[in-house]
Amino acid sequence: MGIFSGFLDQPEVELVGVEAGGHGLDSGQHAARLSGKDARVGVAQGYRTYFIQDDDGQMRDTHSVAAGLDYVGVSPILSHLKGTGRVRFEAATDREVVEALALTIKKEGLIPALESSHAFAQAFKEVASLGRDEAVLINQSGRGDKDIFTIADAFDDPAWREFIKTKAAHYAAT
Amino acid sequence: MQLLEALNERKKRRNILLMTHIVVGYPNLEQSLLLVDAMVHAGVDLMELQIPFSEPMADGPVILHANQAALKGGITVEQCFAFAREVARRHPIPFLFMSYYNIVFKRGIERFATETREAGLTFVANQ
Numbered sequence: 001m002g003i004f005s006g007f008l009d010q011p012e013v014e015l016v017g018v019e020a021g022g023h024g025l026d027s028g029q030h031a032a033r034l035s036g037k038d039a040r041v042g043v044a045q046g047y048r049t050y051f052i053q054d055d056d057g058q059m060r061d062t063h064s065v066a067a068g069l070d071y072v073g074v075s076p077i078l079s080h081l082k083g084t085g086r087v088r089f090e091a092a093t094d095r096e097v098v099e100a101l102a103l104t105i106k107k108e109g110l111i112p113a114l115e116s117s118h119a120f121a122q123a124f125k126e127v128a129s130l131g132r133d134e135a136v137l138i139n140q141s142g143r144g145d146k147d148i149f150t151i152a153d154a155f156d157d158p159a160w161r162e163f164i165k166t167k168a169a170h171y172a173a174t
Numbered sequence: 175m176q177l178l179e180a181l182n183e184r185k186k187r188r189n190i191l192l193m194t195h196i197v198v199g200y201p202n203l204e205q206s207l208l209l210v211d212a213m214v215h216a217g218v219d220l221m222e223l224q225i226p227f228s229e230p231m232a233d234g235p236v237i238l239h240a241n242q243a244a245l246k247g248g249i250t251v252e253q254c255f256a257f258a259r260e261v262a263r264r265h266p267i268p269f270l271f272m273s274y275y276n277i278v279f280k281r282g283i284e285r286f287a288t289e290t291r292e293a294g295l296t297f298v299a300n301q
Binding site: 051057058059 | 274
């Protein structure tokens, strides 16, 4: 439950969960179980929740730039909180996530994990509509330095590619 | 005939019965039918027909592969029912469905049970 658990009983605090929008909610290549339209209630892998599945009950392929979100199911607790309306669920696309991550690195010197970067992306989308006395807490649940190669691929930075080639050539020669 | 009765009937002729298992649609439906025919002619006493599932977590790598290959080949639950009706019509031995609960849950438990009985099968769920 992470950061939500401390605020569940404080109705003045809105809770927002941000799912993997992948290439977009209409693309069929995402992992948005609660914010998208592709998931249905099912029972698999030992639990009942929303799964991204077809009419036969076969699980469909999912996609996300964040490996930790690239999955067909979702916590039954989160499904329940969606049902009760306590948590609002949104989705951020891969592109929005990578842009949010770049901004966070550049402006704050923080490298959130790609999973956590979904929360940053959604916060950046919504913050402009908030009042000056409203505060936003973003849960950075993981570090992005472990994702450095995935992030580099997503940024598609030629300087990084050149750096890796040079280092690889160096190691190959020694 | 109820499954238990059928088994007791067969046990009058031999002490140990042989049950075999196939994944429907692996490697394809035509071959699945030939496999059932061959097994029945070889003398198996009953057979499990597995309806493929995308997450066969109670199976080992061999059956996992068969499930995935069958699904890649486009097998549907509807086709598995048609297959079951065909083998039950052809052969006098008991056939059982085996699958995972989500397949039953999605079709509707009542509907699945009714269709299974109408196909001439007995159902055994795995998960």
